[in-house]
Amino acid sequence: MSPMLQATEKIWMNGAFVKWDDARVHVLTHSLHYGTGVFEGIRCYKADAGSAVFRLSEHVNRLFESAHILQMEMPFARKAVSEAILETIRVNKIEACYIRPLAYISYGAMGIFPKENPVHLSIAVWPWGSYLGEEGLKNGIRVKISSFSRPHVNSTMVRSKTTANYANSLLAKREALKNGYDEAMLLDGDGYVAEGSGENVFIVRKGVIKTPPLTSILEGITRETVMQLAAERGLRVVEERFTRDELYIADEAFFTGTAAEITPIREVDDRKIGAGKPGPVTMQLQGAFFDSVHGRDKRHADWLTFINAGK
Ligand code: PPE
Numbered sequence: 001m002s003p004m005l006q007a008t009e010k011i012w013m014n015g016a017f018v019k020w021d022d023a024r025v026h027v028l029t030h031s032l033h034y035g036t037g038v039f040e041g042i043r044c045y046k047a048d049a050g051s052a053v054f055r056l057s058e059h060v061n062r063l064f065e066s067a068h069i070l071q072m073e074m075p076f077a078r079k080a081v082s083e084a085i086l087e088t089i090r091v092n093k094i095e096a097c098y099i100r101p102l103a104y105i106s107y108g109a110m111g112i113f114p115k116e117n118p119v120h121l122s123i124a125v126w127p128w129g130s131y132l133g134e135e136g137l138k139n140g141i142r143v144k145i146s147s148f149s150r151p152h153v154n155s156t157m158v159r160s161k162t163t164a165n166y167a168n169s170l171l172a173k174r175e176a177l178k179n180g181y182d183e184a185m186l187l188d189g190d191g192y193v194a195e196g197s198g199e200n201v202f203i204v205r206k207g208v209i210k211t212p213p214l215t216s217i218l219e220g221i222t223r224e225t226v227m228q229l230a231a232e233r234g235l236r237v238v239e240e241r242f243t244r245d246e247l248y249i250a251d252e253a254f255f256t257g258t259a260a261e262i263t264p265i266r267e268v269d270d271r272k273i274g275a276g277k278p279g280p281v282t283m284q285l286q287g288a289f290f291d292s293v294h295g296r297d298k299r300h301a302d303w304l305t306f307i308n309a310g311k
Contacts, residue, residue: 010088143183153215173197
C-alpha cells in the first residue's frame with residue numbers, strides 16, 4: 001500500500017503560497033462537516049521532453065463542472081486555476097507528482113445551508129507512486145464485489161467529484177482490504193458493475209472491450225483516454241452495462257484512473273480472470289497509456305502541458 005504522504009514545500013491557498021505545515025483551515029469549515037468539497041486528481045509526469053501535466057484542461061473543466069453541479073461559485077477562472085497548478089509544481093521544484101486541487105465551502109455560517117460562506121480553493125502536489133502497488137500494476141490485483149453499492153443516480157450526483165461521494169468509496173475500500181483483497185468493485189443501484197472505489201473499470205471478452213456507461217460512475221479522464229487509445233489501435237470499445245457474472249467470465253479486466261493508471265485485475269471474488277494474469281489487450285493499452293503520458297505518442301502531444309514551456 002501507499003506509504004505515508006511525502007510533504008513538499010508549498011501549497012497554493014486561495015491565490016497565495018503558504019508553507020506545507022501552515023496550510024490549515026478552521027474546524028468549522030462547512031465542507032468538513034457536510035462533504036461539500038469538490039476536487040481533482042491530476043498527474044504530472046516526467047516526460048521525455050520535460051515535466052508535463054497530463055490532460056490539464058480536461059481536469060480543470062471537470063473541477064468546474066463538479067462545482068457547477070453543487071452550485072458552488074468558483075473564486076477563480078479556469079485559466080487562473082490552470083496557471084496556479086503549473087506554478088505550484090514549479091515552486092515545489094518537483095519533476096513528477098500527483099496534483100490535488102480542492103474547492104471547499106469555507107468558514108462562516110453553520111448549518112447545511114452555507115449562506116454567504118466563501119468558496120476557497122487549494123492546490124497541493126506531492127510525489128505519489130503506483131496507487132495499487134508496483135506489483136499490482138505489473139501482475140494485476142485481486143478485487144472483491146462490494147456489499148456497498150454506488151449511490152442511486154438521483155442521490156449524490158456522482159458525475160461531480162464531490163468529497164461526500166468518497167464516504168461511499170471508503171466503506172467499500174475498507175471492507176475489501178479487511179477481507180484481504182486489494183480493491184473493491186461497486187455495483188450500481190440496479191446491480192450492474194459500476195466502478196472501483198477510485199477507478200473506472202473495463203473488461204475484454206471475445207475481442208470486445210466493454211466499460212459501463214456514464215450513469216452511476218465518475219466520468220473518468222483515464223477512461224476516455226483508454227477509449228481513444230483503443231479505437232486508434234482498431235480495438236472495439238462499447239459502453240454497455242454488464243453484470244458481475246459477466247465480469248467473472250471476462251478474458252481480461254482492468255481498472256483505470258489518474259492514481260491507479262491502468263491496473264490489471266487478475267481475480268474477482270476468488271475467481272481467476274482469464275489466465276489469472278494481465279492479458280494482451282490490457283498490456284497493450286497500459287503500454288499505450290504510458291507512452292502517451294511520457295510524450296512518445298505524437299498524435300496526442302496536446303494531452304501534455306509542459307510546466308516550463310516557453311521559459
Ligand atoms: N471513479 C472514481 C470514483 C474515482 O475517484 C476516480 C479517480 C476515477 C473513477 C477515475 O477518474 P480519472 O482519474 O479521471 O481517470 N480517483 C482519484 C482519487 C483517488 C484517491 O484515492 O484520492 C484519482 O485517481 O486521482
